[in-house]
Amino acid sequence: MGRRRLWNGEPVGANPFALPRGPLGVAAGWMLAVTNRRQQADVLAALAPGAYRSVLEVGCGPGVLLGLLASAPGVEEVAGIDPSQRMVSMSRRRNAAALRAGRLRVHPGSAGATGEPDAAFDLVVTVNTVAMWPSLDEGAAELHRVLRPGGRAAVSWHGASSRFALTGEEDATVLAALRRRFGAAERRDLGSAVLFEARR
Template sequence: MVRQFGHPRGVAGRVVGQVLAHRRSNRQRNRWAVSLLDVRPADRVLEIGFGPGVAIAELAGRATRGHVYGVDHSEAMVRLARRRNAAAVRAHRVHLAQASVDRLPDFGEPFDAILAVNSLGFWPDPVERLRRLRDLLRPAGRIALVSQPRCPGATRDTTARAARELQDLLAQAGFTRFRVETLDLEPPVACVLADNPAAPE
C-alpha cells in the first residue's frame, strides 16, 4: 500500500486517491500552495503530479480566463482528477494527461506558473527535469515546489532540510529569487518559490 502513494494504480490506487482527496491536511496543503503562487485570471499554469486534482481545482478557480494543465503518471489519479474537475475539463479550461515528468507532452505556449506538491522525490534526475520545466516557463514565470516530509519521526528540522535541498536543486537548474514559506502542520510543510530569470535585454 505504501508504494501506491508513489504510483497509485488499480483498486488500491483508487483507495489512495480517495484518502489524498479527503484528508484535511492534504486539502489544506494544496490550497495553501496555490495561494502562494499568486495565480492571475489569464494565467497558464501547469501542475506536475496532481493526484486527485485538489490543487487543479484551486488553480482553475483562480485562472478563470486562463488554462490549467496537469500531468500525472497514474491512470487512477487522472480519472479521479477529471471527475473532480469535470465542468472545467468540459469547458476546455483544464487539461489533464497521463504522463511522467521525464516525458512531458507538448503544451504549446509558455506557462506563467508551475506547481509540484510532494512529487519531486519521485523524479529521475530532478535537476534536469527542473531545467526542462524552466524552459516551459515564460521569462519571470514562477515555480513552487512543496514538500511535507513523510519519513518516520519527521520534525520541523526535517522540513527545513527539505526546503534547503529544494532550493539547491532549483538553483542548479537556473532559477533565481528564492522564497521559502512554511505551513504549520504536523510535520510542517515547506514551499520553495523561485522565478525563471528574465531574458537579458
C-alpha cells in the same frame, strides 16, 4: 519516511501513494484528496494564482488543486499531468465541468517529461511530489523548459512538523537543483509546507 535515497534515478516502485494504480490506487487517491487539502490551500494562497494566465500542475493526483486553479479569477488555462493513469482519470472525473468548458486539460506525464510545449506556462506548481521524482535535475530542467520568460516555478513539500519532512540535506539539495537551472531560487516556510520558488 525511514531510510531513503532520493533522486537516484530509480522508479518510484510499488508505493501506492507515489504511483497510484489498481484498486489500491483508488483508495490512495481518495486519501491524497483529503490529506493534501490543507497544504494545497496554503500553497494556493501563497501563489495568488490569479496573477497567472496559464498554469501547469505537475503530479496533479486526484485533481483537488486543479479544480481550485481552474476556478481562480484571471486564470484562463490550466493543465495537469500525473504519471498515474488512475490519478489522471480521477482528476478528469472530479473536474468534469472545467474540462467540458475548455478551462482544463489533464493527461499522463511526469516531472521529467510533462508532454507540454516549450515556454507554455506562466506558473508551474507541484505539491508533495518532488521527493518522488527519479531525477531532481531532470525535473528542474523540465519546469524551466515549459515556463515562459518571467514565469514562476513553485515546488512544495510537507512542512517540518510532518513525518515526511525533508532532512536539512535534502532540503538544500532541492534548492541547489533549482538554482543550477534557474540561477536563483528561494525557500519559504508556510507551516504546513515548505515552498521552493524560482523564476525563469
